[in-house]
Amino acid sequence: MTHLVVVGASLAGLRAVEAVRRDGFDGDVTLVGAEEHLPYDRPPLSKEYLSADEIADPRYREEETFAGDLDVELVLGTPATALDSAARTVAVGERTLSYDGLVIATGAHARVLPGTEDIAGVHTVRTLDDAIALRAALRAEHARRLTVVGAGFIGSEVAAVGRKLGLEVTILEALETPLARAVGERMGRALTHLHRRHGTEVRTGVAVEEVLAENGHVRGVRLGDGTEMATDVLVVGIGARPATEWLEGSGLTIDDGVVADETLAAAPGVYVAGDVARWPNALFTDVAEGTMRLEHWTSAADQGGRAARHAVDPAAATPYETVPYFWSDWYDGRVQFVGIAAGEDIEVVAGDDAQGGPFTAIYRAGDRIVGALAVDMPAEVMKYRRLIGGRKTWDDALELAEQRRRQREEKARQRAEGACT
């Protein structure tokens, strides 16, 4: 193995090159990225990067680190346009890079509302450039009303920021229950309470028919029932589509992501990682059929390292399995989810979901615990993550829930006593 090429210079790509260098790989490493920016952290872009008066630099590493410690050739600002997996080459601008091992980590693009690309005041949040533009729009003096299309996690975070900045905020969601696919119906309703509690209007089961503009700037939206709503800023948070357009004709299987086997291999020498990757997660194949594709920070980081290690030493590749984890920051609180939201058998084991939290809920499929959701209970989900990863039973989970309940009571009692003396 002499040349590792990594396409996609974000989280998964960065972790890919770092992992093999840490292992002592001494071949050439090239990291190709479509954006001009050095790899940077996306989660803050819909959170502090918009809400904080002083913002931190979201880049993970300095430029010198790549040339120096990591000894990685960076090719930024030019997308890869083609892969020939038989000849083992990748086309990047005028160059053709030959590889022995390849990691595909091109992530995903924000979905847009067709026909709105040229309307000022319509935003998506995926890239640093997106966030810079949205930050300015939300903080503009005349901005009073924010409308968010899509009640997913990123849209919800932007809505929360809008409230923090004092805007009137409305979320428009096509489904009857927001986030039903991500966390199930009941928990989707619980999370919707969180918005309402903070003064965000959430309208469900509504379709956006048309985006209305005046002098090239958004002025509102027309809904399916004909009503018009005025807005100053429109944020489109309707999900992401895997960045696979450059792989057309590559011979790889593309189906909402690049489809790989359990070792993350998509073709000989080609491994996938991050938001673009679809693979069978062996931990859940007994309860949820088929492959999964995650859009979570943790799995992108993790898969980046694994895919690169497999790419430089395919003989040593082993199945990659993981307990998915994501978090999302809404208002002053944090939503955390581990596992998968399979099955609708959900039990609230702490707190109360009726008002939107704090609470913890666990998810059952068959005889197993497969997921856990917590709102504003930061000590809880990670304890269940271990049970899920260990394929533990529902009874084990209930036992842990009972043990946690007693521990919390004991702590509350101690605090009360401390307060009296």
Add this chain to the structure above:
Amino acid sequence: MKINVDWDRCTGMGMCESLAPDVFEVDDDGSLIVHAEEVPEGMESDVREAVAACPTEALSLEGE
């Protein structure tokens, strides 16, 4: 190996706890408790995984 926490970065996410629960624990208020200053014998690989998994890159090891 010594475990360092950048307290300005840690947001109490708890990934570290899920990978090395004998060393890391997130308290009810979201603050991180580190139960060992040095990586305990036999836990090197768990702690290394925890360091790599922290979404805020708050953890590092000294004297690796």
